[in-house]
Structure formats: structure tokens, C-alpha cells
Amino acid sequence: xxxxxxxxxxxxxxxxxxxxxxxxxxxxxxxxxxxxxxxxxxxxxxxxxxxxxxxxxxxxxxxxxxxxxxxxxxxxxxxxxxxxxxxxxxxxxxxxxxxxxxxxxxxxxxxxxxxxxxxxxxxxxxxxxxxxxxxxxxxxxxxxxxxxxxxxxxxxxxxxxxxxxxxxxxxxxxxxxxxxxxxxxxxxxxxxxxxxxxxxxxxxxxxxxxxxxxxxxxxxxxxxx
Amino acid sequence: xxxxxxxxxxxxxxxxxxxxxxxxxxxxxxxxxxxxxxxxxxxxxxxxxxxxxxxxxxxxxxxxxxxxxxxxxxxxxxxxxxxxxxxxxxxxxxxxxxxxxxxxxxxxxxxxxxxxxxxxxxxxxxxxxxxxxxxxxxxxxxxxxxxxxxxxxxxxxxxxxxxxxxxxxxxxxxxxxxxxxxxxxxxxxxxxxxxxxxxxxxxx
Numbered sequence: 001x002x003x004x005x006x007x008x009x010x011x012x013x014x015x016x017x018x019x020x021x022x023x024x025x026x027x028x029x030x031x032x033x034x035x036x037x038x039x040x041x042x043x044x045x046x047x048x049x050x051x052x053x054x055x056x057x058x059x060x061x062x063x064x065x066x067x068x069x070x071x072x073x074x075x076x077x078x079x080x081x082x083x084x085x086x087x088x089x090x091x092x093x094x095x096x097x098x099x100x101x102x103x104x105x106x107x108x109x110x111x112x113x114x115x116x117x118x119x120x121x122x123x124x125x126x127x128x129x130x131x132x133x134x135x136x137x138x139x140x141x142x143x144x145x146x147x148x149x150x151x152x153x154x155x156x157x158x159x160x161x162x163x164x165x166x167x168x169x170x171x172x173x174x175x176x177x178x179x180x181x182x183x184x185x186x187x188x189x190x191x192x193x194x195x196x197x198x199x200x201x202x203x204x205x206x207x208x209x210x211x212x213x214x215x216x217x218x219x220x221x222x223x224x225x
Numbered sequence: 226x227x228x229x230x231x232x233x234x235x236x237x238x239x240x241x242x243x244x245x246x247x248x249x250x251x252x253x254x255x256x257x258x259x260x261x262x263x264x265x266x267x268x269x270x271x272x273x274x275x276x277x278x279x280x281x282x283x284x285x286x287x288x289x290x291x292x293x294x295x296x297x298x299x300x301x302x303x304x305x306x307x308x309x310x311x312x313x314x315x316x317x318x319x320x321x322x323x324x325x326x327x328x329x330x331x332x333x334x335x336x337x338x339x340x341x342x343x344x345x346x347x348x349x350x351x352x353x354x355x356x357x358x359x360x361x362x363x364x365x366x367x368x369x370x371x372x373x374x375x376x377x378x379x380x381x382x383x384x385x386x387x388x389x390x391x392x393x394x395x396x397x398x399x400x401x402x403x404x405x406x407x408x409x410x411x412x413x414x415x416x417x418x419x420x421x422x423x424x425x426x427x428x429x
Contacts, residue, residue, distance in 0.1 A: 008334030008385065009362045013355040016370050019348050021416050025272050027349060030243035032272065035346070036264040037250050039313075044258060049389075053336055060233070069337070069352045071242045075235035078249055082234035091252055092237035104257030113266040120342075122316040123389035156387045158334055160361065172317065172390055192388055194319075207365045210380035216388035 002145050002159055003152075004061040009160035009203065034070035038077050043108035043116060046084040049123075050182035054154035055080045125189035127174035129219065133193060137168045138225040141195075141217065147179045148220070154182035157221045161213070164201050165225060169214060170194035177218055191219040276345035277416035279310050280393055283320075283343060284419060285410035288398045298322060301393070305343065315342035315391055321384065322395045323421070328379050329394045330368070330421030332360035333386040340391035344416060351420065361385055371422045394421040401428050 007013075026032040042052065055076040059067065067075060081087040086103060090096050108116060133139060143163035147153030156178050172192040180188035196214045199206035238245045253259040283305055287294040297304045301318040305311070318340060321329040333339065334357045339347040350356050359367050364381045368374070375381065384392045396418040402410060405428065417423025 005335055007354060007358045008332075010354075010358040013353075013358045016350050016353060016355045016359065016367055018350055018371050018417070018422070021277070023348065025276070025346050026268075028243070030246045032268045033250060033264065034242075034246045035271070036267040037246065037253065037259060039267050040259040040263050041253065056336070063233070068242065069349070071245070074242070074246050074249060075233070075238075078235040078238055078245075079233050081249075086258070087234075087252065087256075089234055089237055091256075092234055092249075094248070094252070098255030101256035101258050107258050107260050108263045109260055110262035110266045113263050113270065116313075117267070117270055118312040120311065120313040120316045124317065156335065158385065158387065160334075170319070172388070175317075175388060178388075192390075194384075194390070196382070203362050207363055208377070208380060211364065211382070212380065213361050213383045213385060215385045216390050218388075 002155065003057045004059075004064040005057045006145075006159050008158045031070045034074045038073050039117075040108045041077055041081065041086075044086065044103050044106050046086055046103075047080060048181055049121060050154060050176070050178040051184065052076070052080065053178070054182040055083075057154065123176045124173050125176055125187055127189035127191070129174065129190040131171060131174075131191045132219055133168045133171070133191070133222065133224070135168050135170065138165060139168060139193075139195060139222040140165050140225050142221055142223075147183075149179055149185055150183045153179060155179050155221075157217060158215070160202055161197060161215055161217075164197050166195040166197035166201065166215075168193050169196045172216065175218070177220070179218075179220075193217055193219070193222070195222070271341075271346050275342060277343075277414075277419065278411070279345075280340070280343035280416070280419045281411040281414035282407075283308065283310070283393070284395060284414045284425075285407045287320075287395055288402075288410050289407050294395075297395070310342045312342045314338070315340045317390045318343070318393065319390055320393045320395050321382070323397050325397070326379060328375050328381050328421065329384065329392075330360060330364050330381060331384045331386065331392045331394060332357060334358070334361055335385075335387060338386035338389075338391065340393050343391075343393055344419060348416070368422060371417060373422065373424060394419050396421075396425050399425045399427045 175192040177188040199211040301320040337352040413426045
């Protein structure tokens, strides 16, 4: 079982509302601030992308559903700042002074922004885990979607693709395993594949017999068929 | 361990979202943990410097130069990096080509993964529950909401971005675009055509 964020295939969300190409990048000023504050706080180096993704997923289902996109970001960021000890509950209540924080020397400076955004954070790493599958090979995903290291932990196999048969389309090399990295248990890199599933394998009433869904899945999510 | 207590610290901040952001920003600035000038720089980058014009340049070049296109489909990360497009949320790029037999469309059902260096910040609909929930199960109905109808002879391949690999769709070059320059071609490439929910403009 996973969490509220895992909504692929769900019914009941209504139509998609396209936006014109020239719609503003940020619909509200505070959306831009939420994005910038989140990226800048990430530069303090207290978490990685998997930890921050998991922080959003751990919002309670009630909050996750009622919050807009950037409300999820800013709320998860507040939670993460307290969990990692960067801020305290009292700080969030506005009860503490503005004394310089021990991590202040790490604060992202304006002149470093371009370089930090341009370098990104590649997720490929050397790994000792041998590559088990090759393109064209048939595989099946785990029947129970779950983080095998931490109960209720972060994982990237969506429920809709549980126990599904597919075939290896691409080998992406060896990448950091989010199931481990999100819990600061190490990067545990292993082979990552693009796996193609016929729509008929995933849905009771597929739209077209030849349609497919492709997911990027780690080797430990897969078994040979 | 996941923290599943329901006294999430965020509840200590003001509930109204704009005030919530402002409150957290103010606390972090007072403690020296974020620099307001850095925030302005980040916003300026994504509002004005990085956006779908980058992806459009890649697509128009692929339409114009067969060798570039072959290299792009083979190893997009290094090819687009050579054009200066690399960075956060675009560290591992794959470009997938639309053909008369196969249409490609990109989603992130679990969050909002999107190729930032080539397309910028994702539009609201891409991050919406409706798109995340439905794109994988009924892509053709979703395409219809964008005004796109595919022939029955075309299959749809939906890419669910579940890892750090980011996908860009290479749309088919529109009929009637022979002889156009790369810049003229780039003007035909829409953001949605590179996500796979739209088609390029047809030259008038």
C-alpha cells in the first residue's frame, strides 16, 4: 500500500483544464516565493530530493487533498525544517529571536544561484549490483507495492502498476534508490529501466489495444517472468 | 521512520497560503538561512530565462538536421547539454519521437516531474490531480480535452516519470513547413506539443 499522492488511474477528478502557452509561469506571486524558498532551503544541505518528495507525500491525506500545489510544497518544507532540527516549533510560532543560525554560512547566495541551478543533482552512480535484464526481456513488478526497508516509507512503484507484466524498453544505467535515499539509509544505487506495459495489463477497459504506459522502475521492483 | 503523527509543524504557521509562505520566508531570512536576493534570482531564472523556448530550439534543430536528430534520440542528455540546456530536473534526458504510428505523452502520476531546463516550470494542469490520475488510464480522452484527436492507426505511449529521467516529446514536423528556417520552425513548437498533449502549429 502507498499514500495519497499515488493517484495514477484514479476515477473522479473531472476534466483537465488546459492553459494557453502565454499563461504566467506563476499564477500568484506567492507561488513563485514558495518555489524559491523551497529551492533555497534545499541548498542548506539537510536533505536530498527523495527526502523532500517524501515529506510532501507524508502530508496527511486530508491536507494533501485540500492543499493546492505550492501549499503542499511550503507545508512540507516547514515540516522538514523542524524534523531536521533546522527550526523549532517555537520558531514557526514566531517566538524566537532573529539570531544568526549555525547553518547561516551555508545559505544560498544570489551570485551562486545560476551555478547551483545549472549543475543540478544527477542521480546516476556507480553500482556493484549487476544488471539483470536486457531490452526486450519480459518482467513482472512486485505484487505488493511497499518500501521494503521502512514500513510505510517512500517508493516509486505506483499502485496501478503492481503485479503487472511488462517488457524492458531501455536500461538507464544505475541510479540512486529512492526507497533508501528518502530515509537517509544510503544511496544504494542499482539498475534502472524503462519498462513498457500494455494498457490492457493495467486497466479493465483500455482505450486502444496497442496503447502502452512506460514507467521507470528500479531492478529491485522487478522479477523475471 | 516516516512521521505519521498528525501534529505536523506546518499547522503552527498561518493557514492562508500566501501568509504561510511569507511567514516561513520571514523566519528563514531573520535567521540568515535564506538570502532574499537569491530568491529573486531563482524567480527571475524560471520566470524569464528558462522556459519552453529552450525545448522549441531543440525540436526545430532536430527537424532541420538529421544528424542532430539521430544523436538527440540516442543520447539526449549530452546533446542538449551542448546547447547549454542542463541542470536541475534535467540531469537525465530522453527524447521520444512521435511518428504516424505512435504518439508519446508525458506525465508524473506520483508528483510533478518535468524537464525544467527545456520546458521551465510545469503548467498548472500538468500538476493537477485530474491530469496525474487520468493521463495513464485514458490518454485519448485527456487529449480530446486539449483538442487533439489521434487516428485509430496511431498507438499512444504514455511515459510516467517515476525516476530522475525526464522525457521530452519530439513532435512530427508539420505539413507545409518545408523551407522554413530553424527560427521559423521554433515558432511552431508549442509547450504542449513537447509534453505530448498538443501538436505543433501549422504554418499559415
